Amino acid sequence: MAATVQNLVTSGVFRLDGGSWDVDNNVWIVGDDTEVIVIDAAHDAERIAEVVGSRALRAIVCTHAHNDHVNAAPELAKRCGAPILLHPDDRVLWDLTHPDRAPDGELADGQTVTVAGTELTVLHTPGHAPGAVCLYSAELGVVFTGDTLFQGGPGATGRSYSDYSTIVNSIRHRLFTLPSDTVVHTGHGDHTTIGEEQEKSKDWAQP
Template sequence: MADVRIEHLVTSGTFSLDGGTWDVDNNVWIIGDDREAIVIDAAHDAEAIAAALGGRTLRAIVCTHAHNDHIDAAPALADRTGAPILLHGDDLLLWKQTHPERSPDGELADGQVVSVAGTELTVLHTPGHAPGAVCFYAPELGTVFTGDTLFAGGPGATGRSFSHFPTIIDSIRDRLLSLPAQTVVRTGHGDATTVGDEAPHVEEWIARGH
């Protein structure tokens, strides 16, 4: 456990949904030690992610959700490393919009534990931004990887297909803000925050709506 570290890579590409396309920068998270690792959200650039992994064994590519900007490089990285791609089943419809010919290799379920380098990440199903959105909570590392469910300053967007604002608020309040206040929130885009910094603002988000 002492050797486990969190590495952060930013990759750039586009996000497309409902007929629109936007330029985006994505956070790719690598958790592991000198021997093995997992990747959270293989975004845009399989070569850059593989380079960051070096010679380590990639145990899994886990997806916080299946919007194209979070999964577009996953098949190429899987082909290169032999690692399985894991996604919550409720996001298969979204996945198929980007990769109609390639299915994930396994499903993520609420409460499932993903282990790497002697540390454990628990899957928290947090629908709202997408039906199969999940977060990965690593208590030993004092962090939760939230994808696009929770950002510094508020919830992820819910103005497009397959998303729902009341659902994301429930997910954040019930599954994330109940974590210890000092838990670092590592997001799918932008800067990190903490549970304690975000918790006081839920009522503001609800009033603001989406």
């Protein structure tokens, strides 16, 4: 039996480059009745731990290290005894939020994270952040994109450690090669599909 996907929305503040913005974040819990992973532990470790419940938390996977996606990760790891996984290219961003607590393991392009018998493949998609990754499950027909791809286009760039042409290249070459009916579970806001965003991408600036 394949894993299922749960969504929890948490609220807090995104801070970078001297600015701050109130945000709602999607926290994704993937697994079954006995074990799960958490994708992006945002804002509220207590609420996330309540949803995890008595299930074993196998890993906290970070799509990138902007503070609003990782600020609850150390506390959740402490509560549930789970390792925190991050792409090494985002360590500089991680250290802005957690200078005294390193991640427990590294994510690499092509790596698989397995939970409840379901494999999720790590896709390195730099641009919104240098170590941004997405997690794709062919079995579930979903991709978790963090802030790489939203309903309506690429994640925001123009801040430090980000680059618009890089994120567009990442989306075109890593995500738009996935089946068009793949459901896109984003870091903020509503879901979409690869096909819907591919159609809209005709209006994007060319990198």
